[in-house]
Amino acid sequence: MEPLLKVRDLHTSFFTPAGEVKAVNGVSFNLDRGRVLGIVGESGSGKSVTAYSIMQILASTGKIVSGSIKLDGQELVNAGESVMKTVRGNRISIIFQDPMTSLNPTYTIGHQLMEAIMLHSDRTKAQARERAVEMLRLVNVNEPEKRMKQYPFEFSGGMRQRVMIAMALACEPDILIADEPTTALDVTIQAQILELMRSLQEELGMAIIMITHDLGVVAQMCDEVIVMYAGSICEQGTAEEIFYNPKHEYTKGLMRSIPTADTAGSKLHPITGTPIDLLNMPEGCPFAPRCDAAMKVCIHSRCERMRLNEEHFAACWMNVKEGLEKGELELEEEGGAAE
């Protein structure tokens, strides 16, 4: 079956005075209907740029250099603005991290919701109003009729994020992209919003791409996980595989870095060094300079993505090394250490 969203070898760069910044560097993944995909990574890993590339809402210096993004078989890269206008909001919606700046402070909530609804469907004003109230009710905003007439400043952070979700879902998109949707919120409000997203997902059946740096949010929400570092995917698999059986040194490092109830009173095991400079990318594996297990091969050449089992991919030479040691892999010729 054709996946809902198929991204292949996506390269997105920003052309700055200092040079080309390869923010997304060969990203490929599939997203099926009704699944929740988490993209995790640290700042600058390219997770948001991947999402913005799918929506084609990059800053003016950014450009999709190559690759393919297919929605239901339809190519979106170079499809043109008129096609994208029918995709954005209708087929794919996005909510952003900061609900404070995503809403226009000079219009009422109702006006902004109705605007989005009328733009993407041929509803009349009265129908749009009805739909807007219905959506606010769906995201558990109390007294929606009254709230429609209020301005964003009269809403709390959690309430604004609910409005953003209502707006994003008003046209029943197939995919909801959530870019750090709860990062700006308090823990108890975060729990409310995550609960809401999960129940709406079950009710409406859309797929979600959840972009976050918080592994706790991923564990709670996602079926599948992509781990990104320096614009590339290091590891990809089901949430269980990624958390219980990580196969990339970076993912392992991340898991060791998070404090949990069990780490109290002991030392954490951080990843050493500082994040990578995207203007000066190393030749080999981008994580090699910070990797404790780095080998010679890691410095010189980048490991291709390898399938470890049905639902688990990783791009780490350690797996090749382990495979060779266990005799599961054989060296063919020079440098030909592939399955």
Place this chain on the structure above:
Amino acid sequence: MKTFDENSRPLVEVQHLKQYFNINVGAFKTKPLKAVDDVSFSIRRGETLGLVGESGCGKTTVGRSILHLYKPTAGEVIFDGKKISDKAGINELRKKATMVFQDPYSSLDPRMTVSDIIGEPLDIHKMYSGKADREQKILALMDRVGLNSEHASRYAHEFSGGQRQRIGIARALALNPEFIVCDEPVSALDVSIQAQVINMFVELQEQMDLTYLFIAHDILVVRHISDRIAVMYLGKMVELADAAEIYDRPLHPYTKSLMSAVPQPDPKIAKANKRIVLTGDIPSPLNAPSGCPFRTRCPHAAPCCAEGMPEFKEVAPGHFVACHRLNEI
């Protein structure tokens, strides 16, 4: 595990601290915003007290009031047995108690070099004998927090977030303090860098015999670093206990929901976890509910909760809770 001498006097004692801010609510009318309302606790020498709560609960204000960055409306701060009252006392306090701020971008002056940033507290308190001594002290501090001494003449913008936080920590260590208020020092950092900085705080504490008030909203971080944890809600302290105790067996309904809302980085636990999801938002501190501040969101609220703030009392050794209905729920 750290051990504390229960008989010796705590390093920091806070007694009935109140910090009100007057907010303009009309052209000629002001109203007190009770950012911190009658909070008492103490921190033992060498201890890390974690302070958690949601935005607007007053946790940062507590930290700043202890250092007298604000003049407390009422209540007392006793540092090392001495009551802080006059200007000389405050000056003395600031040599021994410093602060690390949340945002490593805005808390460092962009026009100053790293060595001037770290050296500023030394300049203010005249803590060196000559230029060479100052230089040497600064380099020693940079070394202590893992900064390369070659970077002394650079400006803050040339550093990454994690390194900037190290600069902020070096500045806080400049006067050889006994007590540091750490106000969300790792929340702006990425996970891998966060772990480096947390480890550094732990190591510095061991080496320099430091006492921390560690303010953060990330409960897993606080659980990791703290000996005891205090929970605040709308300017009031609602629970205070040993870190493991409060994390595993919270008693106050707010603490219970807070602990259950923590996203656990483990899919099986996270998906099976029964969360207590609170309804509604935190009320504005300007219009705080009467009685128990949490009653508007509390799943166990009863009419009695509207009558008077519940007493903050010790229910088990070292475990303090403020709840009217503790015995019934």
